[in-house]
Amino acid sequence: MPELNGNLLVAQSGGPTSVINASVAGVIVEAGHHECIEEILGGQNGILGILNEELIDLGDEKARTIEGLKYTPAAALGTCRYKIDFKKKPEKAAKDMDRLFEVFQAHNIRYFFYAGGNDSQDTAHKIHLEAVKRGYEMRVMGVPKTIDNDLPATDHCPGYGSVVKYNCATVQEIGLDVGSMATDDGSCCIVEVMGRAAGWIAAGTVLAKQGHAANPPHIILLPEIALNEEAFLNLVKDTIAAYKYCIVVVGEGLKNTAGEEIGADKSRLDAFGHPVLSGAADALAQIVQGKLNLKTRTVKLGYAQRAAAHFASQTDADEAFACGAAAVKAAVNGQSGFMPKIVRTSSQPYRWAIELEPLENIANVEHFIPRDWISENGFLPNEKFVEYAAPLVVGEVKVPMINGLPQYVSLTRSPVEKTLPPRG
Amino acid sequence: MPELNGNLLVAQSGGPTSVINASVAGVIVEAGHHECIEEILGGQNGILGILNEELIDLGDEKARTIEGLKYTPAAALGTCRYKIDFKKKPEKAAKDMDRLFEVFQAHNIRYFFYAGGNDSQDTAHKIHLEAVKRGYEMRVMGVPKTIDNDLPATDHCPGYGSVVKYNCATVQEIGLDVGSMATDDGSCCIVEVMGRAAGWIAAGTVLAKQGHAANPPHIILLPEIALNEEAFLNLVKDTIAAYKYCIVVVGEGLKNTAGEEIGADKSRLDAFGHPVLSGAADALAQIVQGKLNLKTRTVKLGYAQRAAAHFASQTDADEAFACGAAAVKAAVNGQSGFMPKIVRTSSQPYRWAIELEPLENIANVEHFIPRDWISENGFLPNEKFVEYAAPLVVGEVKVPMINGLPQYVSLTRSPVEKTLPPRG
Numbered sequence: 001m002p003e004l005n006g007n008l009l010v011a012q013s014g015g016p017t018s019v020i021n022a023s024v025a026g027v028i029v030e031a032g033h034h035e036c037i038e039e040i041l042g043g044q045n046g047i048l049g050i051l052n053e054e055l056i057d058l059g060d061e062k063a064r065t066i067e068g069l070k071y072t073p074a075a076a077l078g079t080c081r082y083k084i085d086f087k088k089k090p091e092k093a094a095k096d097m098d099r100l101f102e103v104f105q106a107h108n109i110r111y112f113f114y115a116g117g118n119d120s121q122d123t124a125h126k127i128h129l130e131a132v133k134r135g136y137e138m139r140v141m142g143v144p145k146t147i148d149n150d151l152p153a154t155d156h157c158p159g160y161g162s163v164v165k166y167n168c169a170t171v172q173e174i175g176l177d178v179g180s181m182a183t184d185d186g187s188c189c190i191v192e193v194m195g196r197a198a199g200w201i202a203a204g205t206v207l208a209k210q211g212h213a214a215n216p217p218h219i220i221l222l223p224e225i226a227l228n229e230e231a232f233l234n235l236v237k238d239t240i241a242a243y244k245y246c247i248v249v250v251g252e253g254l255k256n257t258a259g260e261e262i263g264a265d266k267s268r269l270d271a272f273g274h275p276v277l278s279g280a281a282d283a284l285a286q287i288v289q290g291k292l293n294l295k296t297r298t299v300k301l302g303y304a305q306r307a308a309a310h311f312a313s314q315t316d317a318d319e320a321f322a323c324g325a326a327a328v329k330a331a332v333n334g335q336s337g338f339m340p341k342i343v344r345t346s347s348q349p350y351r352w353a354i355e356l357e358p359l360e361n362i363a364n365v366e367h368f369i370p371r372d373w374i375s376e377n378g379f380l381p382n383e384k385f386v387e388y389a390a391p392l393v394v395g396e397v398k399v400p401m402i403n404g405l406p407q408y409v410s411l412t413r414s415p416v417e418k419t420l421p422p423r424g
Numbered sequence: 425m426p427e428l429n430g431n432l433l434v435a436q437s438g439g440p441t442s443v444i445n446a447s448v449a450g451v452i453v454e455a456g457h458h459e460c461i462e463e464i465l466g467g468q469n470g471i472l473g474i475l476n477e478e479l480i481d482l483g484d485e486k487a488r489t490i491e492g493l494k495y496t497p498a499a500a501l502g503t504c505r506y507k508i509d510f511k512k513k514p515e516k517a518a519k520d521m522d523r524l525f526e527v528f529q530a531h532n533i534r535y536f537f538y539a540g541g542n543d544s545q546d547t548a549h550k551i552h553l554e555a556v557k558r559g560y561e562m563r564v565m566g567v568p569k570t571i572d573n574d575l576p577a578t579d580h581c582p583g584y585g586s587v588v589k590y591n592c593a594t595v596q597e598i599g600l601d602v603g604s605m606a607t608d609d610g611s612c613c614i615v616e617v618m619g620r621a622a623g624w625i626a627a628g629t630v631l632a633k634q635g636h637a638a639n640p641p642h643i644i645l646l647p648e649i650a651l652n653e654e655a656f657l658n659l660v661k662d663t664i665a666a667y668k669y670c671i672v673v674v675g676e677g678l679k680n681t682a683g684e685e686i687g688a689d690k691s692r693l694d695a696f697g698h699p700v701l702s703g704a705a706d707a708l709a710q711i712v713q714g715k716l717n718l719k720t721r722t723v724k725l726g727y728a729q730r731a732a733a734h735f736a737s738q739t740d741a742d743e744a745f746a747c748g749a750a751a752v753k754a755a756v757n758g759q760s761g762f763m764p765k766i767v768r769t770s771s772q773p774y775r776w777a778i779e780l781e782p783l784e785n786i787a788n789v790e791h792f793i794p795r796d797w798i799s800e801n802g803f804l805p806n807e808k809f810v811e812y813a814a815p816l817v818v819g820e821v822k823v824p825m826i827n828g829l830p831q832y833v834s835l836t837r838s839p840v841e842k843t844l845p846p847r848g
């Protein structure tokens with residue numbers, strides 16, 4: 001494969017994580033080692049910014065800032081939810097694709113890296129195919145990123161270990177708090193976590209138990225398993241009888257037996273005619289408080305969990321960086337249309353390697369928890385899941401503190417001069 | 425004052441904090457230095473456990489466990505919401521008081537320390553008065569504890585600095601996350617924090633701005649100031665126009681101009697006839713999303729914030745320990761009926777000392793944010809508040825980690841043999 005000289009473009013897409021910037025740092029640092037890569041550019045707000053020719057010169061950033069990306073949460077380049085919709089809007093998608101290649105050509109982009117989840121891997125795949133079709137020499141790589149951990153082929157996804165680590169500490173702490181207040185009346189606390197239709201994040205909190213049945217969380221409700229309300233309420237009662245308190249973790253996408261999301265209450269509209277925002281935890285709290293007459297409180301961590309870099313996993317940050325760096329190495333070696341994936345070679349001690357997976361195997365495939373990693377009654381992941389998840393939370397990312405608060409970095413975002421007419 | 429020989433009893437009351445155990449450690453460690461203190465006992469679940477003669481022998485705990493209390497959140501002795509209601513139930517209160525002194529006498533309790541908020545200081549005060557009245561020689565001290573920071577006389581309360589530190593990091597992180605996703609449509613995130621009727625916790629998140637107007641939080645809604653909905657919505661609009669995103673922090677006790685709590689929606693009942701649990705953030709989100717048609721998400725940190733020892737303030741933990749130790753020193757020196765308070769001698773550099781305040785000045789007095797510490801429009805604390813709060817979050821408590829998760833301690837709770845008939 002002949003050496004390909006030209007510029008590099010990296011962009012981020014979808015919901016941020018604590019370590020998606022570490023992947024960008026991996027791309028930038030590795031790119032600096034290869035003379036064939038001339039300028040290192042960033043696309044602002046993902047594909048949307050590239051369509052608008054909003055590029056920034058990452059070569060202008062200080063080395064200290066790039067180093068700081070390793071511990072700075074959220075998407076330093078900006079991200080977007082914009083999707084090139086090849087299925088439903090093929091004409092618009094074709095126009096977007098034309099525009100993307102105008103931008104690539106205008107800035108001599110020969111290396112393109114897109115960090116994101118399922119949709120973004122699909123976009124990267126389509127761009128790779130289009131480059132081949134057009135005979136435009138370019139190396140396109142996806143970089144895995146999602147707290148939801150629902151990408152196939154990879155053992156797990158960068159971003160997942162950190163959200164699990166933070167959520168576990170939070171559940172341990174809430175458990176101590178609620179447990180210390182528990183008197184004979186009992187009390188229940190329901191913690192809602194993210195993950196959409198996949199239960200990986202909710203399941204991850206099982207590590208907080210640290211092998212002791214008495215430790216919280218006592219019940220984990222996974223979106224993969226429809227809520228059996230009666231069995232759930234009986235288990236809450238049994239837990240209260242045993243420990244005087246009960247900590248429940250619920251994945252936001254939990255469904256009832258009719259397949260409807262528990263948290264989306266369509267039966268109630270607010271003053272403006274919109275459905276009442278209830279959320280899975282609040283909906284469950286009403287059931288528990290109403291049917292068991294048990295004091296019940298809720299916690300909804302929301303965006304806090306995926307951005308909690310002050311308690312991120314070093315293992316996760318290392319892997320995120322390695323995925324970014326591996327994508328560059330592979331591209332420089334002539335590969336295109338792949339995503340670096342994490343391959344586990346051993347759980348105890350934990351060992352991993354990076355290999356490449358063709359993007360066509362990733363795009364739009366969702367990966368759920370195997371049923372045999374969940375206890376028979378469906379209310380807790382089992383020891384197979386624990387063996388899987390435990391290594392991913394190890395190590396603490398060190399964040400510099402000034403006056404007691406984290407000092408995250410931000411890019412100066414020095415703009416690259418536009419050379420094209422505005423997007424039509 | 426003659427030396428008083430006898431046993432010591434310490435108990436915790438009300439909602440836990442990240443550092444209430446540090447105060448108990450301060451009591452235990454200091455007590456170990458005084459020969460007049462014979463046994464060191466703990467009351468389980470506050471006054472309720474003492475009434476039930478549920479005492480534990482803290483002398484049986486390992487030194488390492490006592491050391492671990494300095495970084496372990498929640499109430500290691502257990503806590504309660506039980507209140508001796510002298511006003512509304514004077515007969516029951518008198519009976520409770522008789523029982524307490526039976527327990528004190530049965531176990532030769534001559535030193536009693538009660539860590540808690542307003543109600544608990546009132547209880548400690550009543551016990552002090554009763555001991556004097558009965559001629560039962562005993563030294564009674566309150567130990568300040570409340571995340572709400574609403575005790576009078578003391579500069580601030582142990583527990584407050586840690587909740588502010590964690591909430592600030594969380595707001596910084598959520599701000600980076602939401603800001604990085606912000607495109608022209610704009611987006612809003614509303615973070616609900618604790619503090620009941622007092623806005624100290626909500627106000628504390630102003631430190632996350634680190635002096636930059638563009639940094640989140642952009643708006644802080646304090647329970648001290650009735651919500652002006654129109655002015656609030658205009659400010660959200662202006663913020664979106666300036667930064668494309670808006671982070672709002674709301675104290676859970678925020679009220680409307682009619683004096684009703686925003687979060688307690690009495691107009692809607694659930695299937696069981698209970699009021700819908702909505703919460704201030706969700707109620708505001710409906711207003712923002714409905715009236716501004718702006719994508720709005722909520723975060724409700726709940727118990728997570730007051731138990732977040734993985735990111736507690738070392739300053740706070742040091743002060744909590746010092747308050748416990750100071751209470752013992754004062755008691756050994758013959759004082760009774762006081763609470764150690766934190767006196768600030770300088771803000772820059774931050775210097776503090778412990779003095780004593782008579783319990784009668786503390787009990788049932790609530791302390792709110794001075795109006796002149798809040799900006800004219802009421803939507804942000806000003807530089808006077810920042811000067812006050814900034815030193816309280818400095819330093820990070822070191823928590824031992826095993827396999828990436830905090831290793832908090834728990835007491836073995838070796839029970840003291842009961843000698844009394846059960847409580848009538």
